[in-house]
Amino acid sequence: MKVLVAVKRVIDYNVKVRVKPDNSGVDLANVKMAMNPFCEIAVEEAVRLKEKGVATEIVVVSIGPKACQEQIRTALALGADRGIHIETDAEVQSLEAAKLLKAVVDKEEPKLVILGKQSIDTDNNQTGQMLAALAGMGQGTFASEVVVDGDKVNVTREVDGGLMTVALNLPAVVTTDLRLNEPRYASLPNIMKAKKKPLDTTTPADLGVDVAVRLTTLKVEAPATRQAGIKVADVAELVDKLKNEAKVI
Amino acid sequence: MSILVIAEHDNSTLKPATLNVLAAAKAIGGDINVLVAGENCGGVAEAAAKAEGVSKVLVADNAAYGHFLAENLSGLVVELAADYSHILAAAGTTGKDFLPRVAALLDVAQISDIIRVEDADTFVRPIYAGNAIATVKSSDSKKVITVRPTGFDPVAGEGGSATVEAVSAVKDAGVSAFVGEEKAVSDRPDLAAASIVISGGRGMQNGDNFKMLEQVADVLGAAVGASRAAVDAGFVPNDMQVGQTGKIVAPQLYIAVGISGAIQHLAGMSDSKVIVAINKDEEAPIFQVADYGLVADLFEAVPQLEAELKKVL
Ligand SMILES: Cc1cc2nc3c(=O)[nH]c(=O)nc-3n(C[C@H](O)[C@H](O)[C@H](O)COP(=O)(O)OP(=O)(O)OC[C@H]3O[C@@H](n4cnc5c(N)ncnc54)[C@H](O)[C@@H]3O)c2cc1C
Numbered sequence: 373m374k375v376l377v378a379v380k381r382v383i384d385y386n387v388k389v390r391v392k393p394d395n396s397g398v399d400l401a402n403v404k405m406a407m408n409p410f411c412e413i414a415v416e417e418a419v420r421l422k423e424k425g426v427a428t429e430i431v432v433v434s435i436g437p438k439a440c441q442e443q444i445r446t447a448l449a450l451g452a453d454r455g456i457h458i459e460t461d462a463e464v465q466s467l468e469a470a471k472l473l474k475a476v477v478d479k480e481e482p483k484l485v486i487l488g489k490q491s492i493d494t495d496n497n498q499t500g501q502m503l504a505a506l507a508g509m510g511q512g513t514f515a516s517e518v519v520v521d522g523d524k525v526n527v528t529r530e531v532d533g534g535l536m537t538v539a540l541n542l543p544a545v546v547t548t549d550l551r552l553n554e555p556r557y558a559s560l561p562n563i564m565k566a567k568k569k570p571l572d573t574t575t576p577a578d579l580g581v582d583v584a585v586r587l588t589t590l591k592v593e594a595p596a597t598r599q600a601g602i603k604v605a606d607v608a609e610l611v612d613k614l615k616n617e618a619k620v621i
Numbered sequence: 622m623s624i625l626v627i628a629e630h631d632n633s634t635l636k637p638a639t640l641n642v643l644a645a646a647k648a649i650g651g652d653i654n655v656l657v658a659g660e661n662c663g664g665v666a667e668a669a670a671k672a673e674g675v676s677k678v679l680v681a682d683n684a685a686y687g688h689f690l691a692e693n694l695s696g697l698v699v700e701l702a703a704d705y706s707h708i709l710a711a712a713g714t715t716g717k718d719f720l721p722r723v724a725a726l727l728d729v730a731q732i733s734d735i736i737r738v739e740d741a742d743t744f745v746r747p748i749y750a751g752n753a754i755a756t757v758k759s760s761d762s763k764k765v766i767t768v769r770p771t772g773f774d775p776v777a778g779e780g781g782s783a784t785v786e787a788v789s790a791v792k793d794a795g796v797s798a799f800v801g802e803e804k805a806v807s808d809r810p811d812l813a814a815a816s817i818v819i820s821g822g823r824g825m826q827n828g829d830n831f832k833m834l835e836q837v838a839d840v841l842g843a844a845v846g847a848s849r850a851a852v853d854a855g856f857v858p859n860d861m862q863v864g865q866t867g868k869i870v871a872p873q874l875y876i877a878v879g880i881s882g883a884i885q886h887l888a889g890m891s892d893s894k895v896i897v898a899i900n901k902d903e904e905a906p907i908f909q910v911a912d913y914g915l916v917a918d919l920f921e922a923v924p925q926l927e928a929e930l931k932k933v934l
């Protein structure tokens with residue numbers, strides 16, 4: 373079966389984010405960018421499905437500026453077969469990303485679509501669910517285990533109370549949580565090979581999707597900073613402070 | 622304006638987070654209705670009817686909603702949506718699962734995880750793991766919103782007297798089915814609602830050592846949480862993870878034990894009133910946000926803490 377994976381280019385998770393002085397956004401100039409960590413887990417899961425003989429082809433899609441091709445190439449080096457870049461310099465919000473991915477789903481007809489559960493820049497946690505709704509598919513969000521079984525997929529989900537397993541008809545959408553797998557690193561030979569794998573480019577206009585934003589960011593501020601407090605000498609002092617100064621116990 | 626709040630519950634009790642979401646609804650202003658969708662959830666509807674500021678409770682009691690499957694719940698909410706300008710749910714794993722589907726089916730953007738209401742179209746939400754706070758204005762005619770419970774003080778859970786009305790619509794999308802669940806059982810307070818939380822990180826070394834934290838928790842009436850590293854290593858289950866991609870907590874007192882204080886962890890607890898850090902590395906970033914820092918080996922400090930607390934409590 374064909375598996376479609378959506379990968380997003382975001383600020384590297386190790387970078388300390390700074391808000392621009394004019395409060396128009398965060399400073400992305402000369403900042404290290406990377407594949408969204410949840411998308412790495414999505415790619416890894418697809419590759420494992422292929423290694424198990426469940427998946428036959430892995431198509432990876434990214435939406436954004438030209439530079440997104442770096443993340444597509446990374447996914448190809450990790451084992452994806454083919455890339456699709458939906459090129460735009462415009463800000464693409466989750467609903468519009470979902471519509472673009474729906475257009476790709478209509479064309480490619482994958483049996484399984486794997487996305488990250490959340491982009492670590494917007495922290496939206498929406499796109500997979502929106503895509504599933506638009507495509508009329510079932511969804512297994514926050515997945516920690518994915519087992520394809522004939523024309524169904526069983527997805528174990530990380531939920532507030534513990535774990536929950538659902539069975540979905542295929543085609544279906546899965547969004548990854550942290551414990552689904554541990555992504556591998558790309559080897560040098562595979563990075564070289566990835567350069568020759570097919571990568572098609574299209575645009576929102578080609579796909580007939582209007583990406584105009586519905587949410588306008590009025591301002592972006594730095595959070596209130598916490599003052600570092602004091603160091604206590606020992607446990608007795610700590611308990612005394614908690615009881616008599618902070619009065620929280 | 623009329624606002625639909627979708628109750629968070631487990632078919633028997635109304636989750637306290639619903640009262641925080643109602644506070645966000647109140648800040649938007651307008652007539653507030655609550656939807657209780659579930660199976661054998663009549664008791665939850667009665668509880669919701671007592672919450673402050675609710676005029677009507679809609680109850681959709683059907684097996685299709687028993688496990689809160691997103692495909693079915695979203696169909697139901699979309700069916701009811703015509704009457705409302707705002708649709709709100711708590712940003713827990715249930716709300717995060719079904720509400721984006723509602724937004725997509727209504728062709729509106731979702732505003733995730735709001736912590737403040739500026740006006741009926743404008744909301745404040747953290748982005749980049751809380752390293753930036755964005756104010757966003759929606760141009761959609763309907764607003765679909767998940768609410769971060771710790772951003773809003775709860776409305777009163779008693780004293781209201783809303784009418785309760787059954788909803789007959791049954792939406793079963795037929796594409797998903799519940800197979801099973803592993804529920805964490807604990808006598809301790811719920812992590813999201815506890816007023817004291819003690820969390821352990823990789824420094825705990827193994828799951829057995831978490832018993833030390835549980836013993837302190839029992840003295841304090843606290844909930845026990847964990848860092849991602851402790852969950853990934855299998856020390857404790859996933860539902861204990863605090864952070865950007867786990868649970869967001871803001872207790873009166875948060876005690877971080879053997880946790881370095883990565884930005885993704887801070888994103889889940891830095892709104893706590895008082896933070897205590899116990900770490901043997903005095904350079905650990907957690908000390909930069911801690912009100913009280915103790916540089917010590919946790920294997921000595923935690924048993925001492927238990928003993929010392931027992932003396933004064
Ligand atoms: C996409 C993404 C999402 C993430 N989401 C989350 C999240 O939601 N929540 C989260 O917590 N993390 C999250 N992380 C992981 C985060 O970046 C850190 O890796 C993690 O928080 C580290 O956990 P830790 O502090 O327990 O471990 P470490 O960073 O290894 O720290 C262990 C600490 O224990 C101390 N220690 C060791 N032994 C002792 C001892 N005997 N006595 C006292 N102190 C001791 C050490 O000095 C050290 O400071 C996420 C990461 C990514 C990439």
Ligand SMILES: Nc1ncnc2c1ncn2[C@@H]1O[C@H](COP(=O)(O)O)[C@@H](O)[C@H]1O
Pocket residue numbers: 378379380381408410411414433434435436464466469486487488489490491492494495496497498499500
């Ligand atoms: N611009 C994009 N390009 C490719 N995939 C995306 C894009 N935006 C979101 N996604 C996918 O949707 C997931 C969740 O994103 P979000 O809903 O923005 O938190 C990501 O992990 C990706 O898999």
